[in-house]
Amino acid sequence: MTAPARMMSTGTLPTAAARGRARGRFLEGIGFYAFVIGFVVFCMAPFIWTLLTSFKGPTTIYETPIRYLPIPFDLVNYRLIFELDRFRWALVNSVIVASSATAISLVIGSICAYAIARLDFPCKNLLLALVLAIAMFPGIAIIGPLFKQFNAWGLTNNYLALILPNVTFTLPICIWTLTAFFSDLPIELEESARVDGCTRMQAFYKIVVPLAAPGVFTAAILLFIHAWNEFLFARTFMSQPNRLTATVAIAQFEGADIAAQYPWGQITAASIVITLPLVLLVLIFQRRIVSGLTAGAVKG
Numbered sequence: 440m441t442a443p444a445r446m447m448s449t450g451t452l453p454t455a456a457a458r459g460r461a462r463g464r465f466l467e468g469i470g471f472y473a474f475v476i477g478f479v480v481f482c483m484a485p486f487i488w489t490l491l492t493s494f495k496g497p498t499t500i501y502e503t504p505i506r507y508l509p510i511p512f513d514l515v516n517y518r519l520i521f522e523l524d525r526f527r528w529a530l531v532n533s534v535i536v537a538s539s540a541t542a543i544s545l546v547i548g549s550i551c552a553y554a555i556a557r558l559d560f561p562c563k564n565l566l567l568a569l570v571l572a573i574a575m576f577p578g579i580a581i582i583g584p585l586f587k588q589f590n591a592w593g594l595t596n597n598y599l600a601l602i603l604p605n606v607t608f609t610l611p612i613c614i615w616t617l618t619a620f621f622s623d624l625p626i627e628l629e630e631s632a633r634v635d636g637c638t639r640m641q642a643f644y645k646i647v648v649p650l651a652a653p654g655v656f657t658a659a660i661l662l663f664i665h666a667w668n669e670f671l672f673a674r675t676f677m678s679q680p681n682r683l684t685a686t687v688a689i690a691q692f693e694g695a696d697i698a699a700q701y702p703w704g705q706i707t708a709a710s711i712v713i714t715l716p717l718v719l720l721v722l723i724f725q726r727r728i729v730s731g732l733t734a735g736a737v738k739g
Contacts, residue, residue, distance in 0.1 A: 538608055
């Protein structure tokens with residue numbers, strides 16, 4: 440084989456192989472991003488449809504063929520739900536219950552998680568497994584005994600009837616989440632504080648808690664979302680209209696406060712209203728949530 444032929448053969452083949460590999464990587468990238476976009480659209484489609492429906496008038500919702508965009512744009516559904524005393528009270532009740540349950544769970548759970556992370560005692564892993572098992576326990580299995588007990592104590596239609604069960608089911612999540620964060624913190628910082636005269640509790644809330652702020656914020660968001668979306672206990676323990684939470688109030692729109700048999704416009708508007716605080720919380724604290732969820736993922 441002559442020299443030009445060898446140069447052509449040795450020069451062409453690697454170039455073609457490189458082009459093939461580049462084309463393969465390009466197609467893989469397109470496929471990956473197409474999958475991500477399709478997955479996001481699939482997840483967001485119900486929320487987007489609910490949002491668009493909430494801005495439709497009472498006649499536009501039932502038009503055939505379906506009008507996908509809210510033309511004309513109408514805020515009548517939002518005006519109708521905020522004219523309802525029951526729904527306004529429901530928003531206030533949800534804020535009180537979710538905030539109280541989150542605060543109590545954070546205070547108790549952070550102390551328990553710190554003790555589990557720092558103290559050496561037998562069956563520590565078994566205790567953590569039992570704590571997590573409590574969070575998985577179905578609420579419907581204890582709804583009857585709880586109702587009977589709360590009724591005997593006079594706690595029905597009382598905020599405590601919702602706060603206490605919510606704390607019971609959110610506390611294990613808080614303990615499990617914060618234990619991992621506290622375990623990753625260097626114990627030398629606490630020992631230095633103890634040498635300088637701090638008690639163990641002072642070292643905890645002056646040194647450990649500020650350092651574990653991303654984990655605390657992450658746990659707080661998760662607990663608040665869980666308590667905000669709770670339906671079973673609120674539906675069972677609350678019967679007075681001014682004691683219902685937002686999730687129960689929406690479920691009772693049909694025939695209770697609104698004359699329409701299926702008030703889809705008001706239901707979608709109320710769903711957007713109770714979802715918006717959760718979205719805002721995630722957007723405001725997204726950096727802390729991400730840093731909290733990824734903390735401890737890389738060692739050294």
